[in-house]
Amino acid sequence: MNPRRPRLLMAAGVVGLAAVTACAPGSNSSTGASTPTPGATVSTDAAGMGKVQLIVWDQEVRGGQAAQMSQLNQEFQAKYPNITIKRVSRSFDDLKTTLRLALSGNQPPDVVEANNGRSDMGAFVKAGQLRPLDAYAKAYGWDARYPESVRQYSSYSPDGKTFGQGSLYGLPQVGEVVGIYYNAKKLAAAGVQPPKTWAEFETALAAVKAKGEVPMMFGNLDKWPAIHVFGTVQGRTTPADQVTQLAFGRKGASWTTPENTKAAQTLVDWVDKGYFEPGFNGAGYDPAWQAFSKGKGAFLIAGTWLQADLQKTMGADVGFMLPPGQSADAKPVATGGTGLPFSVTSKSAHPDAAAAYINFITDAHAMQVLTKTGNLPVADTAAQQVAGGLQKDVFTAFGTAVKGDGLLPYLDYATPTMYDTLGAGLQDLLAKKATPQQFVERLQKDYSAFASTNG
């Protein structure tokens, strides 16, 4: 036996142990300039900032998204020749998984598109990696330009704990809202008008069912689609401020209220009455809306992101509306939000130029470019010139919702685990594996556990 063997082993052991007990994870990521001096003057004179290179990470990789981004980048560089944009674009999933590492590195990008939720933007704010933009908001007048119900989606308290309030950490370009698509032909065949009130909507569902048609297309294999359907129903039963409180995971609300239980009960009733396509828990989201576009089902509860595809296949047969209220003139209430906001990183050496860039890609001209490239701009929506049909419906609906401050946040924003809890909970509820009471108790458990430790 080689006498050196034990020593070698021991050395290996020591090295291994040293590695295990070495510095704690995250200890080498300096928090950088997490707290820029308050009251520091900010510059909005982009032309006078000297030679600057901005590294921008975005996820605008698809059709119209990619088109607007490259057009706006070109125009920005033409207007300010001293600033060059180095663009890195990745798909949403790739961006989400790589951004964490990029931000904790030593040379993070200047501008990043970060997902709004707690596990992304919230975590970055908490780690001091994003710069609060309040000073720029004042300088550029963003507070006046974007209503509270839009800004809340990129607002956090500086410790990252409170979502929906506090400092502004980013600005989005596009908006989205969950509403009801309807097949006009199918409604006419069933002898009903597009509903103006929630009661009319339920009557229409029954009328379509009586005709032997599928009242509502729904595919819930991916777990999350039911969140949008539930959110739409909950918007009718539960006061908007309570939903907002719950959805942002802020203290002081409760899931176990009669209103929320009633919303869950409504979904179960719809299942019992056969309003959904049978086998919905085993049907995919994409196949479901594709079937709707091919003329199956009278209604589809889904977001504005389907507009282009549905318009292409259904033409004039399809319409879109916000979920109707108790009366025809009720205040609009709908689940919705914004696209991913653009934020400035704390370590960026050129925050002024970065803010100027964000201002440029979200100003009035940018909104026109967004419209032309087939996107739904987050501001000035109702003022855009669009051809009639579904696109007009969608623009009107979003404009109305924003104007009435009627956007309710996505329910899964609430806690880092709510997406799973809610997705699995709704599958259980709809499959009758859980009663409405058990369902809201399960959500309450998740919500209160988080709200109490989050302080």
Place this chain on the structure above:
Amino acid sequence: MTVERTGRPRRGGGPPGEPRRVAYLYLLPAFLVYAAFLLYPLVRSVQLSFYRWDGLTLGTWVGLDNYLEVVQDQGLRAAFGHALVLMVFYALVPLVVGLGLASILNRAKVRGLGFFRTVVFLPQVVAMVVVAVAWRRIYAPDGTLNSLLSAVGLGSLTRGWLGDYTLALPAVGFIGTWFETGLVTVLLLAGMGRISGELYEAARLDGAGPVREFLTVTLPSVRGEIAVALTLTVIAALRTFDLVYVTTRGGPGNSTSVPSYEVYHRAFELGQVGSAAAIGVCLTVIIFVISFGITRIGDRETT
């Protein structure tokens, strides 16, 4: 093994790799790559599993808490249970089917054996994600499987297969069976091809039928291949990720969640890196123990 210090002899005599010090030098490049891409991440994962860390801010030392959670959390225990069920579909069923198929193909000496071998092996060539997307369509409420059932008058059995609480896991497992059977069959075919014809002849002279022949000649001769096939398929079962990610995302409810999916989900979506690392380490240990057991049994029985 001493080297003469005076007048270094030219290499040529002695076994290759002597002296030892030089031998280790030969291993060094490969070891460096191995260490950088395997050992270091492994040690680092073990380290991370003792922390509560979100991947961004400073982690806090929590000792064995993450491991306690793996044992205590009902959802996680269920996930490991699902992986065990998948092992049946990934390893045992393909082994039984593969043994049958291989011995038929081997005995019958059918014409176009190469063709059948290719067909059986084909699923292995296709990327798992593609397989999963295709099967998702097959299992859809208006998919191929349901149309087939309705066509033969079994319309009462149709359902959204992946949305059914009791059948989703077997449905996912069956995809694994379909995927792994080819590999197992081809492995066993190769093993059976090596069996000397004299053995069969001797068995036949002793009056053995096909079944007896299979049990006394074929089965013992391919034990080595069986061990390899089991090792590969069991590992595949335990680290199933892409299949679940694409078909069900762990649903309906949490009835198809598996440990590898939890690792991804916690590390990248929930920002619970420590907990994810702990699950990963547990999974590694389980895979190591099971494959160690299989190879030990395989080795003992062949020698």
